[in-house]
Amino acid sequence: KNEVEQSPQNLTAQEGEFITINCSYSVGISALHWLQQHPGGGIVSLFMLSSGKKKHGRLIATINIQEKHSSLHITASHPRDSAVYICAVRAIKAAGNKLTFGGGTRVLVKP
Amino acid sequence: ETGVTQTPRHLVMGMTNKKSLKCEQHLGHNAMYWYKQSAKKPLELMFVYNFKEQTENNSVPSRFSPECPNSSHLFLHLHTLQPEDSALYLCASSRAHRAAGNTIYFGEGSWLTVV
Numbered sequence: 001k002n003e004v005e006q007s008p009q010n011l012t013a014q015e016g017e018f019i020t021i022n023c024s025y026s027v028g029i030s031a032l033h034w035l036q037q038h039p040g041g042g043i044v045s046l047f048m049l050s051s052g053k054k055k056h057g058r059l060i061a062t063i064n065i066q067e068k069h070s071s072l073h074i075t076a077s078h079p080r081d082s083a084v085y086i087c088a089v090r091a092i093k094a095a096g097n098k099l100t101f102g103g104g105t106r107v108l109v110k111p
Numbered sequence: 112e113t114g115v116t117q118t119p120r121h122l123v124m125g126m127t128n129k130k131s132l133k134c135e136q137h138l139g140h141n142a143m144y145w146y147k148q149s150a151k152k153p154l155e156l157m158f159v160y161n162f163k164e165q166t167e168n169n170s171v172p173s174r175f176s177p178e179c180p181n182s183s184h185l186f187l188h189l190h191t192l193q194p195e196d197s198a199l200y201l202c203a204s205s206r207a208h209r210a211a212g213n214t215i216y217f218g219e220g221s222w223l224t225v226v
Contacts, residue, residue: 002153004153033215035217040219040220041148041199041201041219041220041222042113042217042218042219042220043201043203043217043220044113044217045214045215045216045217048214086153086154088154098156098159098167099154099156099215100153101153101154101155102153103151103152103153104153
């Protein structure tokens with residue numbers, strides 16, 4: 001079992017729909033990252049959080065440290081949101097910026 | 112544009128070839144990383160350089176040889192690779208590896224195919 005599990009693995013939505021991606025982890029962490037990877041391969045960091053909730057535009061990330069769970073929400077989804085969304089955690093025991101990655105959630109938003 | 116540039120974006124090489132991947136960051140960071148992303152597998156950390164010194168080698172085969180001449184440049188030298196080494200290789204940088212809490216910036220990746 002991976003230390004970081006994401007669900008669902010694949011998600012298809014219609015434009016305008018609300019999307020939720022889940023991330024569960026099994027170790028104590030100091031931070032959790034949400035990353036976006038477009039088909040070309042490049043990865044962009046969306047959020048880094050260690051508690052509570054962060055919002056950027058139509059994206060909202062929440063984390064529950066006690067339950068070892070984080071969610072990424074996309075409101076009013078748009079075809080340009082189509083990408084792979086990756087959850088990554090920095091374990092408390094890990095040195096510096098060493099991250100453990102989830103398998104990613106592939107999101108397709110249809111017009 | 113994340114400030115981390117990788118070249119080439121695509122590379123096809125034979126198993127007996129020697130090639131190199133290049134990464135350059137314009138962010139003033141001191142830590143640089145090589146990651147491997149194989150099909151249907153999570154990202155795997157390969158190497159970490161902190162202030163030009165290699166601080167982590169994640170049990171990577173010796174056919175992959177990293178080089179970090181300065182804090183802005185990172186290379187991955189490739190020699191006698193296997194078809195299973197075909198993957199997306201991602202470079203990343205951050206302020207300093209030991210300082211937790213720093214955002215990591217990724218490059219666009221180099222798609223490698225070994226034939």
